[in-house]
Amino acid sequence: MRLRHKPWALDYLQENDHIAKLQPEQLKGKWAEEFGNDHPIHIEVGTGKGQFIANMAKNNPNVNYIGIEHFDNVVVSAVEKAIELGTPSNLRLIRGNAEKLEEMFDKGEVALVYLNFSDPWPKARHEKRRLTFKTFLTRYRNVMPDGGEIHFKTDNRGLFEYSLVSMTNYGMQLLDVSLDLHEDDVPDNVMTEYEEKFSEKGHPIYRLEAKYE
Numbered sequence: 001m002r003l004r005h006k007p008w009a010l011d012y013l014q015e016n017d018h019i020a021k022l023q024p025e026q027l028k029g030k031w032a033e034e035f036g037n038d039h040p041i042h043i044e045v046g047t048g049k050g051q052f053i054a055n056m057a058k059n060n061p062n063v064n065y066i067g068i069e070h071f072d073n074v075v076v077s078a079v080e081k082a083i084e085l086g087t088p089s090n091l092r093l094i095r096g097n098a099e100k101l102e103e104m105f106d107k108g109e110v111a112l113v114y115l116n117f118s119d120p121w122p123k124a125r126h127e128k129r130r131l132t133f134k135t136f137l138t139r140y141r142n143v144m145p146d147g148g149e150i151h152f153k154t155d156n157r158g159l160f161e162y163s164l165v166s167m168t169n170y171g172m173q174l175l176d177v178s179l180d181l182h183e184d185d186v187p188d189n190v191m192t193e194y195e196e197k198f199s200e201k202g203h204p205i206y207r208l209e210a211k212y213e
């Protein structure tokens with residue numbers, strides 16, 4: 001992702017703190033209070049410029065959505081997207097690193113985790129950074145109830161194959177696997193920025209749903 005330097009990014013996020021959360025650990029265990037209801041909470045880890053999470057929030061008012069993104073500049077774009085879509089009241093954006101997920105949420109507070117077009121980190125020495133590496137799978141498990149699910153999309157075949165193996169080795173059950181999502185014609189599919197970009201180039205989009213025991 002190209003990062004434009006935005007020296008005003010932090011000020012902008014602070015001005016929009018009804019959407020952007022800079023200290024998410026203060027909301028651990030209190031997200032239902034933050035949203036003002038008990039609707040299930042779905043998170044997207046590595047949300048980028050927010051097209052997916054903001055549209056999901058707009059389309060599904062009975063689910064609460066939280067996008068997590070670690071770059072200020074990119075969270076700014078996600079806030080702008082949320083505002084463009086009418087600032088859905090069921091959407092929040094966390095500026096933070098998913099390595100600290102357990103400091104942001106209590107066990108069982110998150111109902112579902114979305115991973116979309118996660119950075120592939122192809123070098124073996126960067127395996128730990130992949131969002132489907134076993135330590136991340138443990139973090140997701142620790143914030144969901146038993147039987148929680150991950151829904152993952154990517155155009156990167158290497159990362160997809162790695163993730164199938166990583167999740168299976170972790171003891172997760174694969175519920176659904178598609179090797180060409182757009183060919184399968186899933187009616188409610190909400191496209192991410194990367195999904196639009198890569199499918200326009202003719203790349204197949206891989207998708208899986210996996211469940212913890």
Ligand code: SAM
Nearest residue numbers: 046047048069070097098116117119192193194
């Ligand atoms: N999900 C978006 C999409 O599909 O268009 C963005 C995909 S982009 C390739 C991956 C994003 O994940 C980047 O914006 C990156 O900053 C973010 N990211 C990667 N690792 C992260 C982490 N550990 N915590 C938070 N964000 C992360």
